[in-house]
Amino acid sequence: MTAQLMPPAAPENTVQPEGDGLPQSRRVRTGRVVLAVLGVVLLMFPIYWMLRTSVASVDELSTLPVRMWPRQWHWENYVAPWRQFPFARWLLNSVVIAVASVVLTVVINLSAGYAFAKLRFPFRNVLFLLILSTLMVPVQVIMIPQFQIVIDLGLLNNTWGVVLPRLAEAFGLFMARQFFMSFPDELLEAARVDGAGHLRTFWKIVLPLSKPLVAVLVIFTFMWRWNEFVWPLIVLTDSNSYTLPVGLQFLIGQFSTDFGPLLAMSFLSILPVLLVFAAFQGYFVEGVARTGIK
Amino acid sequence: MVTLRTVRSTGARTERMAGLILAGPALLVFTVFMFVPLMLTFWYSLHRYRGFGTMQWLGAQNFVEIFHDNTFWRALINTVLFTAVSVPLGVVLGLGGALLLNRAMPGRTLFRALFYVPVVISGVASGVIFLRLFDPLIGLINQLLGSVGLPTVDWQGNGKAALVSIIVVTTWQGVGFGMVVYLAGLQGIPRELYEVAALDGATGWQRFRLIIWPLLGPTTFFLVVYSIIVSFQVFDVVYVMTRGGPGTSTTFLVQYAYDQGFNQRRQGYAAAIGVIIYLIVLLFTIAQWRLSRRRDAA
Numbered sequence: 101m102t103a104q105l106m107p108p109a110a111p112e113n114t115v116q117p118e119g120d121g122l123p124q125s126r127r128v129r130t131g132r133v134v135l136a137v138l139g140v141v142l143l144m145f146p147i148y149w150m151l152r153t154s155v156a157s158v159d160e161l162s163t164l165p166v167r168m169w170p171r172q173w174h175w176e177n178y179v180a181p182w183r184q185f186p187f188a189r190w191l192l193n194s195v196v197i198a199v200a201s202v203v204l205t206v207v208i209n210l211s212a213g214y215a216f217a218k219l220r221f222p223f224r225n226v227l228f229l230l231i232l233s234t235l236m237v238p239v240q241v242i243m244i245p246q247f248q249i250v251i252d253l254g255l256l257n258n259t260w261g262v263v264l265p266r267l268a269e270a271f272g273l274f275m276a277r278q279f280f281m282s283f284p285d286e287l288l289e290a291a292r293v294d295g296a297g298h299l300r301t302f303w304k305i306v307l308p309l310s311k312p313l314v315a316v317l318v319i320f321t322f323m324w325r326w327n328e329f330v331w332p333l334i335v336l337t338d339s340n341s342y343t344l345p346v347g348l349q350f351l352i353g354q355f356s357t358d359f360g361p362l363l364a365m366s367f368l369s370i371l372p373v374l375l376v377f378a379a380f381q382g383y384f385v386e387g388v389a390r391t392g393i394k
Numbered sequence: 395m396v397t398l399r400t401v402r403s404t405g406a407r408t409e410r411m412a413g414l415i416l417a418g419p420a421l422l423v424f425t426v427f428m429f430v431p432l433m434l435t436f437w438y439s440l441h442r443y444r445g446f447g448t449m450q451w452l453g454a455q456n457f458v459e460i461f462h463d464n465t466f467w468r469a470l471i472n473t474v475l476f477t478a479v480s481v482p483l484g485v486v487l488g489l490g491g492a493l494l495l496n497r498a499m500p501g502r503t504l505f506r507a508l509f510y511v512p513v514v515i516s517g518v519a520s521g522v523i524f525l526r527l528f529d530p531l532i533g534l535i536n537q538l539l540g541s542v543g544l545p546t547v548d549w550q551g552n553g554k555a556a557l558v559s560i561i562v563v564t565t566w567q568g569v570g571f572g573m574v575v576y577l578a579g580l581q582g583i584p585r586e587l588y589e590v591a592a593l594d595g596a597t598g599w600q601r602f603r604l605i606i607w608p609l610l611g612p613t614t615f616f617l618v619v620y621s622i623i624v625s626f627q628v629f630d631v632v633y634v635m636t637r638g639g640p641g642t643s644t645t646f647l648v649q650y651a652y653d654q655g656f657n658q659r660r661q662g663y664a665a666a667i668g669v670i671i672y673l674i675v676l677l678f679t680i681a682q683w684r685l686s687r688r689r690d691a692a
Contacts, residue, residue, distance in 0.1 A: 124497065135494055136505045143512055143566065149534060150523045165537055212420030220406070221413030227421065234428050236679050238627040240648040241668040244661045245434030246427060248445075268428040273420060298412030327516035329630040334656065345518040349634060352522065359526050366519045377514045381507045384514070 213276020438665035488572015510570035517630025553643025579613030
């Protein structure tokens with residue numbers, strides 16, 4: 101079974117710190133650095149402008165041209181929305197949804213990934229193929245019946261109505277199966293010979309060796325669920341149960357052209373993901389390189 | 395007496411049990427929240443349904459209506475247009491970034507990380523950031539255009555300009571991803587090839603055209619197909635920045651399905667649009683599978 105929607109894998113452990121290894125003149129290298137700096141400036145400028153705007157007053161923003169560097173710092177933009185809107189609730193909801201999703205996704209994908217990779221059970225390959233075929237199904241294709249199912253389960257406007265449907269995510273399962281496929285069978289058989297059952301082997305031998313997989317699953321699931329928009333938008337109908345992205349979308353209408361507080365809240369909403377990225381950026385780059393996930 | 399045969403069969407049985415127990419939760423969530431909804435999408439698409447009350451059988455009537463629905467065709471054309479511009483743009487910029495940051499240089503790791511930052515920012519926050527930059531009255535982009543003597547652009551009132559603004563944002567979001575995919579592809583090119591080319595006196599451009607580009611073929615194909623599928627799903631940025639407007643000039647298929655299903659409450663019709671989106675995405679997924687199979691077999 102080789103059907104996969106993955107980029108051609110780079111050979112492992114062939115890190116080439118020198119790129120193509122050819123000598124480059126100092127002038128060429130300087131040119132590359134200049135280009136790279138230019139690229140970074142272009143890509144980072146919108147984020148800088150978010151921060152700059154987030155401390156600006158309405159008057160300042162409507163007096164053109166807007167100064168590149170703030171003269172006054174309106175830190176109240178970061179404080180006022182917490183009082184005017186249930187921003188703390190949204191933050192809490194986002195945290196609860198992200199954490200519950202991460203924990204459940206890791207548990208489900210780890211165990212199922214192992215089962216699909218190493219244990220024989222009826223219809224294993226057909227089932228895996230079926231799951232894999234849903235890899236790229238857009239939410240918008242299934243959202244109508246899924247919405248009905250969530251209503252029927254009594255989960256409308258409920259945290260679990262957001263969390264549970266998104267556990268059916270083929271990427272994590274695919275990644276976990278790939279990871280366990282590379283486990284040597286001898287190791288597992290040795291444990292079995294020592295009298296451990298399958299579940300015990302999984303618990304005692306396999307799990308402790310799965311830390312790299314868990315790390316990638318945690319990081320990506322956190323990012324995806326934290327940033328998720330359309331599904332919470334559909335399920336969460338009461339403004340007290342919004343997540344940050346849904347709440348932010350609601351704030352656009354409230355603030356209109358008062359961009360200061362709006363961008364302050366936007367920055368706060370992306371801060372957790374930025375911190376996770378800063379701490380684990382190696383995993384992000386490697387995760388994408390290995391499996392082609394976003 | 396315990397024979398080898400019975401030991402083996404109980405072994406197989408416990409393995410089956412363990413397999414089903416471990417795979418069970420995943421099978422459950424996939425059944426309830428993926429397979430059943432997917433089948434129901436097809437079922438709904440053959441009905442008139444308002445999200446409550448009874449469903450009314452229509453046969454293929456929703457699809458006939460879609461065929462004559464100007465807004466649907468507008469949304470399809472918008473989606474294809476958006477894809478046709480943003481995918482090549484993302485591939486070229488991603489490749490450029492990867493080539494730029496592949497070789498040794500000071501701060502390379504930091505540069506790579508910074509190129510990737512927009513990828514991790516939520517679509518809603520990205521939309522808000524660019525809503526501010528593209529604001530027709532007080533946005534920085536019009537301010538810059540004005541300062542160099544160019545006419546300012548009505549990014550919200552002009553349909554073409556609104557589409558351009560969406561493409562700018564999604565490209566900004568996607569460059570880092572393309573770069574990382576290409577960086578992985580570049581790792582697969584044996585260094586000896588570069589050295590041989592250098593000995594033969596190949597220029598940088600020849601090296602790119604004769605070695606790098608052909609050998610990156612599979613990477614490019616993956617990125618193109620993946621980007622096409624993703625661009626058929628762009629929703630968050632559009633929802634925040636334009637809501638599909640002005641008029642229908644930035645309405646894509648997924649927006650139209652959402653609007654029909656949740657604003658107009660025509661859930662059967664929305665499901666029928668969903669079926670069409672599904673078939674389009676499936677087509678590209680199968681293309682990708684076939685290619686990767688052929689490559690693995692080779």
